[in-house]
Amino acid sequence: MTSDKSVGSGISEPTPNRLYLAVWRWHFYAGIYVLPFMVMLALTGLVILFAPQIEDVQYRQMMFVSSQGQMQPHTAQLEAVRRAYPEATLQRFRPTNAPNRSAQVALEQNGRELTVFVNPYTLAVLGEVDNASRWENIATSIHGTLLLQKEVSLPWVGKVNLGDLLIEIAASLMVLLVVTGLYLWWPRDRRGVYGTLIPRFSVRGRTFWKDLHSVPMFWVSGAVLFFALSGLAWTGIWGDRYVQAWNTFPEQMWNDVPKSTQNLESLNRSGEKLVPWNLENSKLPVSGSMAGKDGIPAGTPVNLDTVIQYVRDNGVNYGFWVALPQGKEGVWTVSASSMSRDVTDARKDRTLHIDQYSGKVLADIGWAQYGLGAKAMAAGIALHMGTYGWWSQALNAVFCLLILLASAAAVAMWWIRRPAGVFRLAAPPMPKNLPLWKAAVAIILVMVVLFPAAGATLLLVLLLDFLIVQRIPAIRRALG
Structure with a gap:
């Protein structure tokens, strides 16, 4: 100088x-x-x-x-929590992804957001x-x-x-x-x-x-x-x-699916992210139409067990949350996101919406459907949070x-x-x-x-x- x-x-x-x-x-x-x-x-x-x-x-x-033999059905695990919290609104379910881990149920009761753990x-x-x-x-x-x-x-x-x-x-x-x-x-x-x-x-x-x-x-x-x-x-x-x-995700990719007035962001809880960042502004689809692609086979009951089995059979064989249908038009929403630490790599992000009546897949969104900017930000946020391992x-x-x-x-x-x-x-x-x-x-x-x-x-x-x-x-x- x-x-x-x-x-x-x-x-x-x-x-x-x-x-x-x-x-x-x-x-x-x-x-x-x-x-x-x-x-x-x-x-x-x-x-x-x-x-x-x-x-x-x-x-x-x-x-x-402790691993104690055969795991009980997911519907039974959810019902056990429902019996323990009869006044609560059950919001979503996280199946165990390891033999020594409990399952989790997110619920709301008397204005409190709780996570309840159940032995599977x-x-x-x-x-x-x-x-x-x-x-x-x-x-x-x-x-x-x-x-x-x-x-x-x-x-x-x-x-x-x-x-x-x-x-x-x-x-x-x-x-x-x-x-x-x-x-x-x-x-x-x-x-x-x-x-x-x-x-x-x-x-x-x-x-x-x-x-x-x-x-x-x-x-x-x-x-x-x-x-x-x-x-x-x-x-x-x-x-x-x-x-x-x-x-954000281009909603026109599912123009043939009826949508509600609610954004996917409504599925998040205080301090917790369920859906990936670039999907938060997208509208939730609704159940009750004949729209969507073949999902859970016709004649099979559409419940928590069959929803989880379907997504696991279709590549989501790691951690994820299942948002339960809320109301008559609600859908099953399955989300595996690096933002909620379900996966360690944003390229494995996956979000599915399933009709609660027909079992049809109303939307199936993964890395391939993200735009270039959304991919950059999803990967960047995963690095920001240190979720890559x-x-x-x-x-x-x-x-x-x-x-x-x-x-x-x-x-x-x-x-x-x-x-x-x-x-x-x-x-x-x-x-x-x-x-x-x-x-x-x-x-x-x-x-x-x-x-x-x-x-x-x-x-x-x-x-x-x-x-x-x-x-x-x-x-x-x-x-x-």
């Missing part, structure tokens, strides 16, 4: 140095907002990532059984778990909405969840944070690998913490971009209006831990740099005579188009910085 010229010389500060200071200032402002969210997302992400292992230990007495050999009801108390669901709710229920109305957008909006702004600003961070990281003094690709553990003070911040973030910068972009697929503005609207869990865990390390180092860098004994934000100074405002405005306009929530926030911060911070000495001193 070029050194400053003296003020009395009449020579202006070289552009590279001024640009560095301007980028540092934007990186600092974005980091103030993003860092708490980044820490929260990394911590809750670790809980979500290892939720299967956590629950295997936490609910071991209910989730595992003895039909003994082993216990229940309140959906609201599961670590994964709590972490997922924090991860997605900060547990906030408040909605806000935005121009041209409508109502969105406040917590979702705040997280969307943070995830969008992560893109800016990575780009500006890479610019600041770029070596300018021809130093070697130490301090650039490997931290200098022999140094002390702010340089030590700078290395612990910049080097890990360089190595995980691609992962941060990936997590931010794939996570945005769930958000209320970028996800619903930009991504999901263009990458132990290696993806381990890799995601390393990313989360490095992000936490870099975040802690960023706070330490600021603490050391801030003026002692006074309360100041100590933001990097805005260089004078910076002839780059047109480029800054262009970047913000691009952000507005690509990431509306973050772009609007940047525009607001730019206006506040220009109209208030730079013009009121007391505020400028407090922030600078």
Whole structure:
């Protein structure tokens, strides 16, 4: 980085140095907002990532059984839960996919969403778990909405969840944070690998913490971009209006099947996904017509046993949920999804709708029916959640831990740099005579188009910085 010229010389500060200071200032402002969210997302992400292992230990007495000969019919397992919960609405059934695992029934009773475990050999009801108390669901709710229920109305957008909006702004600003961070990281003094690709553990003070911040973030910068972009697929503005609207399943593929007014998203429960992300906006078909393709053979009773047998005979020989028909027009919906950890590979996603009367298949949707965008997002979300197996869990865990390390180092860098004994934000100074405002405005306009929530926030911060911070000495001193 070029050194400053003296003020009395009449020579202006070289552009590279001024640009560095301007980028540092934007990186600092974005980091103030993003860092708490980044820490929260990394911590809750670790809980979500290892939720299967956590629950295997936490609910071991209910989730595992001893093999005791022949398994009872699935209808008998479901009926055992129905007898134990006569006032409940049974919603879906998950058959065991291993000899030592219990079956699960999701139900709703007195406003509570419960998962009940049943021994498939003895039909003994082993216990229940309140959906609201599961670590994964709590972490997922924090991860997605900060547990906030408040909605806000935005121009041209409508109502969105406040917590979702705040997280969307943070995830969008992560893109800016990575780009500006890479610019600041770029070596300018021809130093070697130490301090650039490997931290200098022999140094002390702010340089030590700078290395612990910049080097890990360089190595995980691609992962941060990936997590931010794939996570945005769930958000209320970028996800619903930009991504999901263009990458849903083409319903015209089943135009000859009558549909209800309900979306498949209605099959999900709080904190739990039953259907794949790209099918949530599709309409549920209805039972009672002669539409559909041959499924369960004519003359065979259409019940839980025959539905499960049919899907297993037709390639779904791994974990899945069966949503029970609700009402006279309801259908059997079988879903094996990487989002609900039924499969470890998004390419095995499968969703079937079966008429509750005729047993005809009203829709059979798999990877081959997904569009290119839907395939990319389905695979991306599976990677985001670490459902591809132990290696993806381990890799995601390393990313989360490095992000936490870099975040802690960023706070330490600021603490050391801030003026002692006074309360100041100590933001990097805005260089004078910076002839780059047109480029800054262009970047913000691009952000507005690509990431509306973050772009609007940047525009607001730019206006506040220009109209208030730079013009009121007391505020400028407090922030600078």
